[in-house]
Amino acid sequence: MTRNKNNISNKNYSLLLVFLIIDLFLIYFLKYKNQSLTLSDFNLAAIGNAANLIFYILMILGLSIILKGKSYYIDIKLFNLVFIINQLSIAACYATTIINLPFDKFYYMTQGGNRLFTGFIFTFYQFTFFVLLFLVWLNILKVKNLILLRAILNTGWLMLLLLIFSFIFIIISEHNLDSDGRKRSVNSIAIVLGAAVWSDNKPSPTLAARVDKSLELYDKGIVSSVFLTGGNAPGELSESEVALNYIRSKKKMTENIFIETKTTSTTDQIKFIKSELLSNRKAKNVVVVSDSYHLVRTKEISDFHNIKINVVASGLPLSFEKALYFKVRESIALIIFWFFAL
Numbered sequence: 001m002t003r004n005k006n007n008i009s010n011k012n013y014s015l016l017l018v019f020l021i022i023d024l025f026l027i028y029f030l031k032y033k034n035q036s037l038t039l040s041d042f043n044l045a046a047i048g049n050a051a052n053l054i055f056y057i058l059m060i061l062g063l064s065i066i067l068k069g070k071s072y073y074i075d076i077k078l079f080n081l082v083f084i085i086n087q088l089s090i091a092a093c094y095a096t097t098i099i100n101l102p103f104d105k106f107y108y109m110t111q112g113g114n115r116l117f118t119g120f121i122f123t124f125y126q127f128t129f130f131v132l133l134f135l136v137w138l139n140i141l142k143v144k145n146l147i148l149l150r151a152i153l154n155t156g157w158l159m160l161l162l163l164i165f166s167f168i169f170i171i172i173s174e175h176n177l178d179s180d181g182r183k184r185s186v187n188s189i190a191i192v193l194g195a196a197v198w199s200d201n202k203p204s205p206t207l208a209a210r211v212d213k214s215l216e217l218y219d220k221g222i223v224s225s226v227f228l229t230g231g232n233a234p235g236e237l238s239e240s241e242v243a244l245n246y247i248r249s250k251k252k253m254t255e256n257i258f259i260e261t262k263t264t265s266t267t268d269q270i271k272f273i274k275s276e277l278l279s280n281r282k283a284k285n286v287v288v289v290s291d292s293y294h295l296v297r298t299k300e301i302s303d304f305h306n307i308k309i310n311v312v313a314s315g316l317p318l319s320f321e322k323a324l325y326f327k328v329r330e331s332i333a334l335i336i337f338w339f340f341a342l
Helices: 010-034 047-068 076-098 113-140 147-174 205-219 239-249 266-278 292-304 320-340
Strands: 188-192 225-228 257-259 285-290 310-313
Touching: 010 047, 010 076, 010 320, 047 113, 047 320, 076 113, 076 147, 113 147, 113 320, 147 292, 147 320, 188 205, 188 266, 205 225, 205 239, 205 285, 205 310, 225 239, 239 257, 266 285, 266 292, 285 292, 292 310, 292 320
Parallel strands: 188 225, 188 285, 225 257, 285 310
Antiparallel strands: none
8 A cells, every 4th residue: 555655845844833833832722821920930941941942953953854865765644643733732722721621529549530630631732743853753763664653652751750750850859859858947936748548537647747847847846837738539437637636636726827728739729839839928938738749840830930949859659660650650640740730
């Protein structure tokens, strides 16, 4: 069966270039919209923003090589098919930000269905973009057989490399996080990030360890108050209410313990810190308490919002298997944040 292969024309190249520039701008716009920010807050030095730009430059460079080269040909029908799927997926990404999704009654691994669905749509967009990118460069490398399959497999390898990079980034970064919140401050608040609640509204060991660390900071006078954060899954008390009950069960005074019950993600909690504590000058210093591997992404999100937070790790001991599991899961979450600010 003969495939229809043609060199990219100047007209088609110009049209593709316009689409790619619009797509890059739209991705940046959606990232800042996802964080309730505007493009006036844009920072190219952010890891995710730089990565977005690099991959789009590689796409434009590859298309330019095909356009200028006399011996480079591309399967136009295949390229157009994947490109159309990619454009539909980025349109779907935009749609998830402007319509009310119906999946929030569903929870998986403490994440609401809307957030999971949105993450899947954005990830599918990135997957199709990488496939498109490999189609271009495999053509440049004169690969002809099973090119779509090769592009899909290479995309899988690239995503694995990104996961490994994120995992190593977390391991290196978490060792430098535990010294920021040790100084006394007159108006310093410990922010306990929510974690899983077990059956009968009992705090998971992760949540209990975070609360215990915040109480330690409070007892030592490092912070003057403690803020418990975290909403709830259906049928449960909120994470912050469970944390407060845990404190009460330890016969601790709660006059300087406060809760919020609306946030459902780390992003929500950073937004809360920014809008309710730092912007209103309720706190001069914020000390965020969580697990060390989680604090890496927390710092990335706060940097994206251009706010300064101090962090202290809970110090919960984990077995090798659990540590590996949590860090792999956190690595995936960090990649999704870098690329889409979700």
